[in-house]
Amino acid sequence: MIAALLLTAVLLVSSQASVAQSLVNRKAPHFVxxxxxxxxxxxxxxxxKVVLLNxxxxxxxxxxxxxxxxxRWQKQYGPRGLVVIGISMDDDPRPVREAVKVRxxxxxxxxxxxxxxxxxxxxxxxxxxxxxxxxGIVRSEFQGETDLxxxxxxxxxxxxxx
Amino acid sequence: MxxxxxxxxxxxxxxxxxxxxxxxxARSQFAPPPAAITIPKTQLMQPKELNALxxxxxxxxxxxxxxxxxxxxxxAHIPNAEYAGPGSRDEGLNLLxxxxxxxEKAAFIVLYCGCCPWSxxxxxxxxxxxxxxxxxxxxxxxxxxQNFGSDWVNKGYPVAR
Numbered sequence: 001m002i003a004a005l006l007l008t009a010v011l012l013v014s015s016q017a018s019v020a021q022s023l024v025n026r027k028a029p030h031f032v033x034x035x036x037x038x039x040x041x042x043x044x045x046x047x048x049k050v051v052l053l054n055x056x057x058x059x060x061x062x063x064x065x066x067x068x069x070x071x072r073w074q075k076q077y078g079p080r081g082l083v084v085i086g087i088s089m090d091d092d093p094r095p096v097r098e099a100v101k102v103r104x105x106x107x108x109x110x111x112x113x114x115x116x117x118x119x120x121x122x123x124x125x126x127x128x129x130x131x132x133x134x135x136g137i138v139r140s141e142f143q144g145e146t147d148l149x150x151x152x153x154x155x156x157x158x159x160x161x162x
Numbered sequence: 163m164x165x166x167x168x169x170x171x172x173x174x175x176x177x178x179x180x181x182x183x184x185x186x187x188a189r190s191q192f193a194p195p196p197a198a199i200t201i202p203k204t205q206l207m208q209p210k211e212l213n214a215l216x217x218x219x220x221x222x223x224x225x226x227x228x229x230x231x232x233x234x235x236x237x238a239h240i241p242n243a244e245y246a247g248p249g250s251r252d253e254g255l256n257l258l259x260x261x262x263x264x265x266e267k268a269a270f271i272v273l274y275c276g277c278c279p280w281s282x283x284x285x286x287x288x289x290x291x292x293x294x295x296x297x298x299x300x301x302x303x304x305x306x307x308q309n310f311g312s313d314w315v316n317k318g319y320p321v322a323r
Binding site for chain 1: 231232233234236237238248250251276277278279282284285308309310311312315323
């Protein structure tokens with residue numbers, strides 16, 4: 001009886017613990033995914049690059065506003081070492097393929113899932129964008145609709161640092 | 163004839179531009195789902211209110227249905243909530259319709275999403291509309307201002323995974 005009560009207490013405490021944990025100043029969790037074109041994305045191979053990792057979904061209106069700008073930044077800052085990666089949190093890749101085509105997104109996009117979301121501190125709202133420095137450390141996290149100027153300013157700081 | 167050609171071309175171009183600009187939707191790109199802001203304020207419930215209700219013993223528990231993202235539901239959801247979405251897609255509304263078929267019309271139901279800021283949520287409006295029109299009389303929608311992480315999880319309210 002006491003053991004059952006203790007177990008219940010432990011479960012209640014763990015269920016009340018915050019799921020959404022910040023990764024700022026921590027090593028970005030490693031992952032390997034295939035993008036929509038079947039090409040492998042392996043974050044272990046991105047050392048030396050600045051990574052903009054964007055979690056999005058086709059039903060997320062603010063995401064649709066950001067993504068053309070990310071495409072533009074990939075083109076503009078790619079020569080300086082920027083790599084943009086999109087992770088779709090849709091349940092089905094079909095609308096994702098359509099959205100990527102319609103929006104002319106030309107950076108790698110892969111499908112995410114709950115496991116990847118949890119590793120990134122819990123993706124419990126979109127959009128969610130991480131900026132990762134050349135050593136693989138998360139330096140910024142932008143949750144929800146964000147002033148794109150702020151993201152770009154942080155990005156440029158990381159790009160200048162090498 | 164030349165004027166007609168110009169007009170036809172102009173209309174075609176306008177349509178093409180419109181299709182490129184609008185967000186991709188499961189249904190027609192010209193019929194977006196009802197916005198969350200169409201839900202009457204009297205039907206909204208604040209997170210603090212729902213947490214108090216769930217915490218108090220003896221209260222009748224509502225049927226809690228998450229009508230947003232499955233991937234987000236799988237990461238974290240309100241304890242005992244069930245997934246019945248997404249409200250922005252026909253298959254999600256079908257799932258919701260099937261779930262509430264055996265439920266009495268006077269049953270206490272709480273819908274929620276939390277995918278993104280309330281004013282941008284494409285899921286709760288359509289889900290609410292469908293259940294309201296189906297005759298459910300004790301229907302509330304959890305008002306999540308920014309997202310489930312900020313407005314529920316990070317407030318320390320109970321979470322199940």
